[in-house]
Amino acid sequence: MAMVEKIDVLGVIGVGLIGGSFALGLKHAGKVQQVLGYGRDEKSIAQARALGLIDKSVSIAEIAQQADVIVIATPVKAFPNVLRELAPHLRAETIVSDVGSTKAEVIRQAREILGDKIGQFVPAHPIAGSHTSGPTAAIPDLFQDRNVIITPLAENSAASVELMTELWQCCGAKVQLLAQSKDHDDIFAAVSHFPHFLAASYMSFMESDPVRQQALKMGGTGFRDFTRIAAGSPEMWRDIFLSNQEAMLEQMTAFEKEFAYIRGLLENKDAEGLYDWLDKAAKTRKEWKLLDSE
Ligand SMILES: NC(=O)c1ccc[n+]([C@@H]2O[C@H](COP(=O)([O-])OP(=O)(O)OC[C@H]3O[C@@H](n4cnc5c(N)ncnc54)[C@H](O)[C@@H]3O)[C@@H](O)[C@H]2O)c1
Numbered sequence: 001m002a003m004v005e006k007i008d009v010l011g012v013i014g015v016g017l018i019g020g021s022f023a024l025g026l027k028h029a030g031k032v033q034q035v036l037g038y039g040r041d042e043k044s045i046a047q048a049r050a051l052g053l054i055d056k057s058v059s060i061a062e063i064a065q066q067a068d069v070i071v072i073a074t075p076v077k078a079f080p081n082v083l084r085e086l087a088p089h090l091r092a093e094t095i096v097s098d099v100g101s102t103k104a105e106v107i108r109q110a111r112e113i114l115g116d117k118i119g120q121f122v123p124a125h126p127i128a129g130s131h132t133s134g135p136t137a138a139i140p141d142l143f144q145d146r147n148v149i150i151t152p153l154a155e156n157s158a159a160s161v162e163l164m165t166e167l168w169q170c171c172g173a174k175v176q177l178l179a180q181s182k183d184h185d186d187i188f189a190a191v192s193h194f195p196h197f198l199a200a201s202y203m204s205f206m207e208s209d210p211v212r213q214q215a216l217k218m219g220g221t222g223f224r225d226f227t228r229i230a231a232g233s234p235e236m237w238r239d240i241f242l243s244n245q246e247a248m249l250e251q252m253t254a255f256e257k258e259f260a261y262i263r264g265l266l267e268n269k270d271a272e273g274l275y276d277w278l279d280k281a282a283k284t285r286k287e288w289k290l291l292d293s294e
């Protein structure tokens with residue numbers, strides 16, 4: 001059970017779906033007194049204020065000076081600039097965390113930029129989200145019964161990792177610690193990043209030809225379910241692919257082999273081989289569970 005008492009000031013940099021939902025989740029749980037927000041675009045940060053995701057819009061320097069806990073929730077390729085702006089103003093007792101979908105590059109860059117303040121950075125990644133984005137998409141229970149992965153650094157104090165764990169638990173999440181950021185990135189290339197690549201590839205393929213464009217109009221629930229994630233933010237996913245390039249390329253190489261194998265089964269009219277392949281896939285999907293919620 002979460003033990004954390006109220007934190008006075010939370011700073012959210014990039015108040016969209018994930019940053020906004022984290023702020024709302026903590027507000028609903030009564031765990032934060034005030035939320036300061038920073039966004040690059042005035043309209044969106046005004047929306048975040050109007051929706052009650054944040055109490056005040058301020059600069060990154062003001063967040064560094066005033067917040068007890070800071071969460072970076074922009075697309076991952078924007079992290080270095082944010083960290084560079086935070087670093088000179090950061091108080092020694094402040095914890096900086098993030099919600100980025102990749103971890104190895106993020107940690108490498110944070111080490112370079114934060115220097116001897118790296119112990120203040122507790123890397124995290126909630127495994128919950130949506131194909132919607134921006135402040136209007138934020139909801140307080142987005143993380144309820146969902147995993148959050150923390151990849152602690154050797155320099156982190158036990159207390160800082162514990163505090164971030166408890167804050168996520170206050171949002172209803174189940175926190176898991178993963179020691180190696182490379183393991184994190186390999187795992188999420190397989191279960192998140194490469195699946196997104198496949199869904200986006202398919203939608204792009206459908207769009208690229210007039211006959212397939214017509215066919216799109218006839219698609220049903222299967223097509224809807226298979227392609228939902230392709231509607232996600234192009235900016236966010238571009239950054240994820242670039243940041244996890246090596247693991248993505250490994251998935252592509254492995255999948256090319258799988259594709260060639262299945263193609264071979266069909267070309268050879270190998271009914272038994274096709275059945276076995278589909279049977280294995282169906283069993284694996286039926287046994288798969290999204291935490292305890294299915
Ligand atoms: N969407 C998901 O399903 C999901 C799930 C887990 C983690 N994440 C990670 O969370 C982060 C945010 O994703 P999201 O879905 O909330 O995206 P989002 O587009 O909903 O929110 C990002 C916000 O950051 C702002 N922003 C962008 N660049 C900025 C900059 N340079 N400075 C300040 N603000 C900036 C945008 O205006 C936007 O409000 C990403 O790093 C993503 O990888 C996303």
Ligand SMILES: O=C(O)C(=O)CC1(C(=O)O)C=CC(O)C=C1
Nearest residue numbers: 101126127128129130131192229
């Ligand atoms: O539900 C979705 O639409 C998501 O894409 C969420 C999702 C995922 O792939 O599961 C996307 C990116 C993340 O970093 C974590 C969660």
